[in-house]
Structure formats: structure tokens, C-alpha cells
Amino acid sequence: MKKKYVLDTNVLLHDPECIFNFQDNDIILPAVVIEEIDEKKKNDDEIGRNARRVARILDELRKKGRLSEGVKLDGGGVLKVELNHRAMDCLRESFVDTSNDNRILAVALNLKNEELKKENPMPVVLVSKDVILRIKADSFGLAAEDYLSDKTVQYDDIYMGFSELKVYPSIIDKFYMEKGISLKDFIEQTGLGIKLYPNQYVILKDEFGSGKSAIARYDLNSDSLKQLIVPNEGVWGIMPRNVQQKMALDLLLNDNILLVTLTGRAGTGKTLLALAAGLLKTQDERVYNKLLVARPVIPMGRDLGYLPGDKNEKLRPWMQPIYDNMEYLFSGKKNMKIDDIIVGLKNIEVEALTYIRGRSIPNQFIIIDEAQNLTRHEVKTIISRVGEGSKIVMIGDPEQIDNPYLDSSSNGLTQVVETFKDQSLAGHVMLLKGERSRLAELAASLL
Structure with missing residues (x-):
């Protein structure tokens, strides 16, 4: 049975191609959604790029006819920008605020009420990645779903x-x-x-x-x-403490496995193991010319705002977890400050992912930390940067996501794990046991 899907803005910003994933069902875009897309298009981040992509897709569909009257999609459905059904009367007793979310909800409710008056009504479903909006819709008896095509x-x-x-x-x-x-x-x-x-x-x-x-x-x-090919003496002073850490080191030290993904809770040793293997391969064995460590600049909690200083000084708070692990690894090798060590070793580079777009990275051991905060498009961009002779390691905890448009199933790291599990060039291990401290392990389990 055909349905009418009313799309929230966050669905389009999450996956600009989503309008082609609803088969022969009709798609309704409330006018406020177009307004929100317009507001986001100037952003220079992934949200801005997706907003511009949505705008281009809608502009291309506009050639088929007026969007306000509905245009036919290849799957058999119809896409329509809804200019009517905006009355807020259906919400006023419960939600007096005329927020954009409530305006989208009002359109969906008014469409549903209109359909119920017909002889053969079409079900109306609100699709949103906003849990609260889905809860609001459910309280009015309106069907609401998360966008699942990317999971x-x-x-x-x-x-x-x-x-x-x-x-x-x-x-x-x-x-x-x-x-x-x-x-x-x-x-x-x-x-x-x-x-x-x-x-x-x-x-x-x-x-x-x-x-x-x-x-x-x-x-x-x-x-x-x-x-397994794990050295008995460990790697850069790091000895694997459990079975999964042995597996992780085996993947990290195998030069034939070019893509390694490691997932696990905080404190399971993902970053430390990856850095130890990277230092062994670049500093000792010279298999790779450089060790490149990068992570997305996404804050946990309230943003710090603009930071003073040059690029390196601005990045230091975001990269501090990397420096902490580096300092631990170098503590037994050199009695120097970590900043002086990295400056002295020209083949170690700590960078933000903001600067990786457009690069080609050959003959390097690449570590992408906190990869669970990346979208599918972002991980595609990163992996496609990997040049000949390079190895890339993507690590993260899909249960700790700071990106508001992602969850444990739709984030880029989970996508890579599932997509590449059939490939001989890739390997994955989920680390289960925390080794940072007894308190850290207890917190990861209880909180």
C-alpha cells in the first residue's frame, strides 16, 4: 500500500539521496524544510555540503515540473513541496510554540486528517532522526519512523x-x-x-x-x-593484555591488511595499540615513510568556541588524547617533552580531519581516531585519500557519538566494518575488556 512520507530536515541533511529510497511512495517536503536547507547551505562542514547537494537535487527535479504540484520520481512515487496544510490549530492545545519542528509536525497531522476524509486514505508517516519529534508525533497518533535506509x-x-x-x-x-x-x-x-x-x-x-x-x-x-604474528616482547613497550588486544596487534602489524577497524568501549586500548604499531612500522621497521594521526574536531558537550593561537595551538585541545598516548609510549624511550619529540621526528604528523580533504596520502601509516563521529560520506572521502603503500586504521566507540545526526548503527565506522568484512584487504576486531583501570572499566559498564 502506498504511503505519504513527510520528511524532516535532518533526514535530508543526513542523506541527500534519501528521496530516492522510498520506492513508489509519495514524499512530502514541508516548506519550512526548504527554509532550513537554505539556512544550512552556507556552512563549510558536512551539513553545509549535504544542504547544497539537496538543493542541486531539487533543482534538477524542478526541470520535470513544479515541485509544489508534485513531480514524478523514477521509483514511481511523487515528490511534492507542501505549501498548504500549515495551520497550527491541531497543535495549539498541546504545543503553543511555532518552532520549525512543530510546523513540520502540523503539516503531517493536517495531511493525515485530510486523508482520513477520503474513501481510500493513504497512510501518512513522519520520518525524522529527531527522537523528540517522533515522540510528539506518536502522542497525536501519527505514525513516525527513523530513517533506516543507511543502517x-x-x-x-x-x-x-x-x-x-x-x-x-x-x-x-x-x-x-x-x-x-x-x-x-x-x-x-x-x-x-x-x-x-x-x-x-x-x-x-x-x-x-x-x-x-x-x-x-x-x-x-x-x-x-x-x-598470530605478535612479538613476544610486545610493541614499543606495550604487551597485549587480553585475547582481543592480541588480535588487534596481529591486524595492525600485518602489512598485507591495508584497512583495519577497531571498535570498543573507552579504555580498551584501541588508540594506544594503533599508535604503538604505527611507531614500530615507521620508526623502527621503516615500512612506511610517515605516521599520520587524525581525528574529527567535534566537541563533547558545550563547544569551547574560538581558541587563540596558531593552527597547532588551536588544535592542541582536540588532539590532547593523541598526545597523552604518545607521551606514554615515548616515556620509556626518551626523556623529553612530547612536543619536542614530535618536532624532532619529522615523520610523525598529528592533524585534524578538516585538512585531509583533497590530499593523496601514499606510503603512510594512517590512524583515524574517534571515527564513530564520521558519516558514511566522510569515511568514503578519507579512505579514498589513501595512496599506494599506505595502511589506514579507523578506531572508535560507536556507543559514544557526539554527532547529532548519527547513531551506533548509521555512523561511518559501523558502515566500514560491515561493508568491508568480506574483503581480504580489511580486518576488524571489537575489543571487549577495558584495561585503562578498574574504575574506567566499571564506569564503562555501569554508566
Whole structure:
């Protein structure tokens, strides 16, 4: 059954192409939405770019006819800019404020009431990424939905990068003796019908309950389970403290895996492990010419406003978590201030993602911190900057998002994890156990 979808501004700003994702249903854009798009188009951030993209799409559709009368979409539906149905009478008893959200809600309610008077009414649905607006709509009996077309999977079902299997102890012994086992032989000997993604890890445990275990990584090229390549002495003084950290280091140190994604709660060691591996590969092994560390400039809580000083001084508060980890890693190597160390080492660069657009980055070990605050378009822009001979590591906690238009399922990091899990050049691990301190682990679990 065809429906009428009334779109909130934040849906268009989140995904400018969304109007083509509603199949043969009709799409209604309240006039206030066009006003809000116009206000955002001058921004120089992702929101501004998306606003300008929406404007271009609507201008192109305008060639098919008047938007206020409705134009046909390729999917069979009709797009219409709604100039009528703006009366606020349906809301005044509950919401007296004539805010833009209430104006959008009024249009949807008036359309619904008009449809109910027809012989074959079309359901009217308000689509918004604003939870409060959806709650308001529900209180009036109006159907309201989140925009879900960009969500590859719910966060609870996200690919973790590893699985656990119980096997005979003899198989674990053979794995250690032969330093690996072909997947065909493993399936024949265990009788397990398993499907593994490239570079997925398997924790082998003795099914009889002894402490015997092994960690293997599935290598697609050889179609076999291989041992991990984590140095016994650790990496830059960092020893993995749990199984997932061992897996993460194995991915980070494997030069054949060009895209690594690490997710996990605060304190699980994502940034520290990535920096340690990056320093080993650039400073010691010289596999890459430079270590580039970047993160989005998005504040947690109230913004600090304009900061004094030159570019480096302005960026310092945003990059301080990176410097903290660097200082910890260098503390055992050099008795110097971290600023002096980075200045002395010309092949370490700490940068804001604001300056990465348009660049080509060859032969570098690239770390993108706080990647959960990036959109799908932004991660595409970043990964497409990676040149020949470079490796990129994207890390973040999808449960801690400061971008108002993203959530744990629609953010760019989650999109990359799910999209690249079938690719042999990529690997992913979700870190589960916090290692920062007992208090940090308790806070991550309870708060």
C-alpha cells in the first residue's frame, strides 16, 4: 500500500539521496524544510555540503515540473513541496510554540486528517532522526519512523571480527605443531560447518574443559587458519593484555591488511595499540615513510568556541588524547617533552580531519581516531585519500557519538566494518575488556 512520507530536515541533511529510497511512495517536503536547507547551505562542514547537494537535487527535479504540484520520481512515487496544510490549530492545545519542528509536525497531522476524509486514505508517516519529534508525533497518533535506509545492521548485531569454537585438544596440538591448519582439514576433523570472513579470528578451546586454547586468523589466500604474528616482547613497550588486544596487534602489524577497524568501549586500548604499531612500522621497521594521526574536531558537550593561537595551538585541545598516548609510549624511550619529540621526528604528523580533504596520502601509516563521529560520506572521502603503500586504521566507540545526526548503527565506522568484512584487504576486531583501570572499566559498564 502506498504511503505519504513527510520528511524532516535532518533526514535530508543526513542523506541527500534519501528521496530516492522510498520506492513508489509519495514524499512530502514541508516548506519550512526548504527554509532550513537554505539556512544550512552556507556552512563549510558536512551539513553545509549535504544542504547544497539537496538543493542541486531539487533543482534538477524542478526541470520535470513544479515541485509544489508534485513531480514524478523514477521509483514511481511523487515528490511534492507542501505549501498548504500549515495551520497550527491541531497543535495549539498541546504545543503553543511555532518552532520549525512543530510546523513540520502540523503539516503531517493536517495531511493525515485530510486523508482520513477520503474513501481510500493513504497512510501518512513522519520520518525524522529527531527522537523528540517522533515522540510528539506518536502522542497525536501519527505514525513516525527513523530513517533506516543507511543502517547496514543494528549495533548489537555488528560483526565482531572473531568467534569461539570448541574442538578436540588434538586439533589444538596439531595447530601449534604445524603453525596452522587448512580450513578444509579443520572442517573435516571437527565436523563443523563454519563460514569465515577474510581475516576473521577463531578462538579454539578444548571442548573437554581444560585450559588448552589457541587463537587463529583465517587467511583467504591460503584458505587456512594461521597463527598470530605478535612479538613476544610486545610493541614499543606495550604487551597485549587480553585475547582481543592480541588480535588487534596481529591486524595492525600485518602489512598485507591495508584497512583495519577497531571498535570498543573507552579504555580498551584501541588508540594506544594503533599508535604503538604505527611507531614500530615507521620508526623502527621503516615500512612506511610517515605516521599520520587524525581525528574529527567535534566537541563533547558545550563547544569551547574560538581558541587563540596558531593552527597547532588551536588544535592542541582536540588532539590532547593523541598526545597523552604518545607521551606514554615515548616515556620509556626518551626523556623529553612530547612536543619536542614530535618536532624532532619529522615523520610523525598529528592533524585534524578538516585538512585531509583533497590530499593523496601514499606510503603512510594512517590512524583515524574517534571515527564513530564520521558519516558514511566522510569515511568514503578519507579512505579514498589513501595512496599506494599506505595502511589506514579507523578506531572508535560507536556507543559514544557526539554527532547529532548519527547513531551506533548509521555512523561511518559501523558502515566500514560491515561493508568491508568480506574483503581480504580489511580486518576488524571489537575489543571487549577495558584495561585503562578498574574504575574506567566499571564506569564503562555501569554508566
